[in-house]
Amino acid sequence: MEKSDAVAATMNQRGRVSPGTAAPAEGRSCSRLNPWVFLVSALAVKTALVTVGLVVLFHRSCGQYKTLPQNAPEWHCIPNVPASKRSSSPVEDSWKCCPEGWRRFQESCYYFSADRMPWDESQQNCSGMGSHLVAINTEAEQDFLYKQITRELKYQGQEINLYIGLRAQEVGQWHWADQTPYNVTAAFWRPGEPSNSTNEMCVIIHHKTENLRNWNDVPCRTHCNRICETAAVTI
Template sequence: MASEVTYAEVKFKNAAPPPAETKVTLLKGTGGCEEHKALPQSSAEWHCVLGRAEEKGQVWTCCPMGWKHFQSSCYYFSIDTMNWSDSETNCTGMSSHLVVINTGTEQDFILNWIKRTVTSFQNKNYYIGLTDQAQEGQWHWVDQTPYNETAAFWRQGEPSNSKMENCAVMHVKTNANRKNWNDIPCSTTVNRICETDATRF
């Protein structure tokens, strides 16, 4: 059963909030109905989607402005480039981590978003949160999610497991298909994808 979805841009009020909580105003639809809620993070603006949850009725799902919402996560696609370590540090600084891809549906969402939004690119790479720096050939996600070979999307012949290639990227080109992961040297400067849990209330 399809449910109506309402989008809202959310801006913080100027009033000083209580610790770890900030007042926001959510605009529902175009009728001007305002509902005051609180979001527990410090981003200046939010993008919220109004949906339904069986157990809760209407639920707002919010991501910081500039992040893309999918299922229960928010994703940030960088336009600048960094090495793997700096990429993870950058994500951590935004209360997130390099993306952890758990399903084919999530892989498809990320790939399709990049292909839709990047107008001109040739062989563009995005760091994901997968590395075998600790032990060659033993891949680990940054958030300690167990690595599942059946939910991995390596290009044919990858990972090459070269001692010099210990960090995973999503390798995107115009005709890229679902299997597009590649291992590269962690010192390479490429784009990155950060992921954090969406805020729901």
């Protein structure tokens, strides 16, 4: 055999991989990556399934709440549209909600307190609940408040005075706590009121008056009940 043929034969033998011989380094690296690729794929699939499940659960719970919001323990909801108009209304499935224990009228919710405190503390208490002392803008709202006060069992047999959000920084200069402009044509003062005294700069509803004209200005340090107001929530 010539020298060149011998060299070629030797290289052919070195290039063969006999049975049972370990795979080359590159093959071993690929085989080691396969379990990791499988694991990452499995985790990705699991994550996708969990995400889909959460989305379905979220939509289902939202739909249930929209359909039966009265089941929510911290909210009291009523249909936003009267039953007689629901069939023709595009928002027949919407609800107006107030926190539990509050009373709803039109677009607002009202809270009638059982405890008494001065005007500043009353406003702070309302603010802590995301509301403000009530601002009364119409006769219909005043009528609603008067009737609610009369019906509240916690007030029965008592001479109740309730703070509203009207206060004067200077005598006769009345302002609502929520910055609503004061409208003298929508004011409901008792006869002879306001006294416009420097000692009486805050306003209460004196509910024993037998008509809607029951506002009275009093010293702001007087301890009275209060009415808080906040916007009703539409869902």
